Amino acid sequence: MESSSSSSPSQWDFDIDRYLNKFIPEPPWRSIPYPLAYFMGYRRGNPKVRGNIIITLWAFIGVFCSLVLLHVISNQIPEVADHGPPLVASFGAAAVLVFYAIESPFSQPRNCFFSQILASIIGVSCCKLFSMSSNFESIRWLGGALACASTVAVMGLTKTIHPPAGATALIAVIDEATIGLGWFLVPLVILGSSIMLSVALILNNIQRQYPIYWWTSADLKGSQVQQNDDIASIDEEKAVSQHTEVVVTRSQVAIPDGVMLSEEEKRVLQNLCRRLQSL
Known part of the structure; x- marks a missing residue:
């Protein structure tokens, strides 16, 4: 009884990196000029430990500059000026992670970029689905709950958890101004995420280090070698079994x-x- 219960968690465990990491190349930072690699988060040695005053100061500058830049650039897009808000509200929460809690897994590029794209697609899809009903106004809250829950599930399975993305999915269904954007919300979110990530790479690397990793904290080269070893081991087992x-x-x-x-x-x-x- 004990052995069966201890083995059950592995049967319900899904690790998408087991399938994706073999296609992800190892970061090339060692082979490019160090000043450029430096602003991509690469360090030859351990970064200095900064006090919370420095961290707070750079977080203040980063949040302010990124949101101002987001507003100015988005407001130049006619579709945004005519149908929606120049800023997606969830980027305020994203800025806290990207410029203050930069060591968190939720703040790394894979999480803060892909999660927002997934959330916008899921949110707009749920909005379009529920808007087909004549009672959309009375069931809109249900569509927002479904969009947020679906986004959390997809982020969990794709290892792209980023809390503000849940708000993006919810806003896509319940916010009137955002609903007016329709599918244009997706490229707007891509633009906003790209701008925020670009500002973070510049400001966060002046006295700190960002990102800690781009795709995963695991050794991509090592994982690929391990996968090759696993394949060879399986082939060897098959060969042995054929002769026994x-x-x-x-x-x-x-x-x-x-x-x-x-x-x-x-x-x-x-x-x-x-x-x-x-x-």
Whole structure:
């Protein structure tokens, strides 16, 4: 009973990186000029530990500059000026993570970029689906809940958890101004995420280090070697199994070399062979 319960969690575990990491190349920061790699988060040594005053100061500058830049650039887009807000409200929460809690897994580029795209697609899809109903106004809250819950599930399975993305999905359904954007919300979110990430790479790397990693904290090169070793191990096991099969037919019992059987086991196989002959 204990062994079956201890093995059950692995049966319900899904790790998307097991399938994706073999396609993700190792970061090339060691082979490009160090000043450029520096602003991509690469360090030759351990970064200095900064006090909270420095961290707070740079977070203030980063949040302010990124949101102002987002507003100015988005407001130049006619579709945004005519149908929606120049800023998606969830970027305020995203800015806290990207410029203050920069060591958090939720703040890394994979999370803060892809999560927002997934959230906008799911949010607009749910909005379009529920707006087909004549009672959209009365069930809009249900669509928002579904959009947020679906986004959390997708982020969990794709390892792109980023809390503000849940708000993006919710806003896409319940906010009138955002609803007016329709599918244009998706490129607007891509633009906003790109701007915020670009500002973060510049400001966060002046006295700190960002990102800690781009795709995963695991060693991509090492994971690829491990995958090759696993494949080789599987092939070896198959080869061994092909040469260690005991074959029992009506005419004979074939025992391959290297397989040691007791006399009692051999008698059982011989009896099975005779049983087949009598059928």
